[in-house]
Amino acid sequence: MKFTIFQETRRGARQYNQDRMCYSYSRDSLLMVVADGMGGHLHGEVAAQITVELMAELFQKKAKPTIQNPHQFIADGCMKCHDAIFNYAANHSLLETPRTTVVAAIIQDGMLYWAHVGDSRLYLIRNSQVAARTRDHSKVQQMVDMGRITAEEAERHPEKNKIYNCLGSMFPPEVEIGGKVPLVDGDTVLLCTDGLWGCVTQGELEQMMTGYPVLYALPQLLDRAEARGGIHGDNLTGVAINWHEEDDHATADSLSTKKLSDGEVTTRLNTLASDKALKENKEVTEADIEAAINEIQAAINKYSR
């Protein structure tokens, strides 16, 4: 397997980055994951982090060196992430279960498989055109599908960020499966959050991702989207690959997995700083709060008599 891969995430104008991404590859299989922790919900970044970490962990266990059933693997993985998020919320007495979107892709034997929940997208770009794209699990996408609004209207719709399917919600997620599509030399695969796709047109995306290698194209696209997002800009994240035929000449930037041994897996994943801070900062627990209230109640009763 030979490919060039690049991933980057940016905070945009937000105070926190709740987007997470990772990729992991063995000799014969590649996994990419992007998750967008939900802004309105507490600990969105925790849900997103659990998702990318757990997916990578499962991949490392199972990719020996290929995944037996990639579709099954991603779908099961998403459900395990959903459960893990619930467990985390219970163990940490969180006020609310954190939520996240997820889009994941696996490439092996020259085939691309993917699945997603929410509005983070996968694009397959071939010959300067989007050859495949995930359909958002969003309200506006439903309205477009039903013919109530046009795609252009959807872009400006005030509720374009509302999604009805995610991990960590009360309702179990519905994982939508996509692929399997054979990749050809020069194909580009992009996984990204709405902070990126929401601020660039499909035309720009096709042009940039085809005209330039991902190492250059993705940062450029992120720059553009971030600038357009301005002071209300969302977090924006992308993971992209250029697919190369195996017998191509090696270039300095591309990765060949040939040299990896059977069980070897390489993973790129950032750890969560705020999660650590949360774990360390155990100062005020539920019990502390109850104790303090009881103490005040006692003082009120004592002194008002």
Add this chain to the structure above:
Amino acid sequence: MPPPSNFPLARGYQLLNYTIVKQLSAGGFSIVYLAHDDTDQPVAIKEYLPNALALRSEGERVMATSADNLALFRHGMKCFFEEGKTLAQIRHPNIVKVVNFFRANETVYMVMEYERGRTLQKEIQLTEGGVKENMILYVFAHLLNGLREVHLHKMLHLDIKPANIYIRRDGSPVLLDFGSAREALNQSALSKFTPMYTPGFASPEQYADREKLGPWSDIYSVGASIFACMSGLAPQAADQRAKEDKYQSVKKMWAGRYSASLLELVDWCLELDPLARPQSVRDVQKALVETASEPQPKPGKGLLAGLKGNLARLTRLGSSKGEQK
């Protein structure tokens, strides 16, 4: 980026056995509501809701805006508890009385006695040509009794200003809105909170040298509040004064309209150097009592009154120096 503001609870919302009537005020850290208890008595309910950390966009539940903020949200809650605990221990007619404290909607609530009347700020706005000396003496003599009680509990108010002094219908004052929660929050390493002081009323050490905070800091605010009663405006903000002091001695400005010793007291309380101010509420009270026992200034007697005032000031300086050691 200013933090988004929070939605208040709706009219008629049932909070434990209290029914929300309306929002009375909203600050960066809390919302205060008027509510009725189950016997239809009015109460004031303060809801812990720091704008920078937690949001309630719809419904009732309050949520921290991120994982980082949850720890801070809870830390701030601890400070809200401190405020409740201290207030619960103080039973003083001039300090707002806490009657209940409970947890709901993922945050905490403090129920206080609802006082009828209006704030000193409103009083100042409604009075042409400065609040009368008699009223100033009455209000502040009582208020200082309450403040002394607060300081005795090792707590500083740090937000004394006419808007936080409530004048009951019988003319007696109540000190409201204890800033302790803010105070402690401000000392956590994060300074992204909105300013914890009111310009003009906050002492210079509240801006810069927070380790120098003490009873004298509240005394500065008392001086600024009396200043506002006289001139209708807050004095120049302390941080500005530290750069270029435009403060004009009220002794010169209002000579003849207020007794010299009261004017001197204001000037004394508003000294920029914490050590040059009265060091304890007792010092201020002594000066007030002296003022009250003096005859009101009348034209022609100005010189004598001034002399008396100077004498009084000298003796005070002596005693306060003694206390500093």
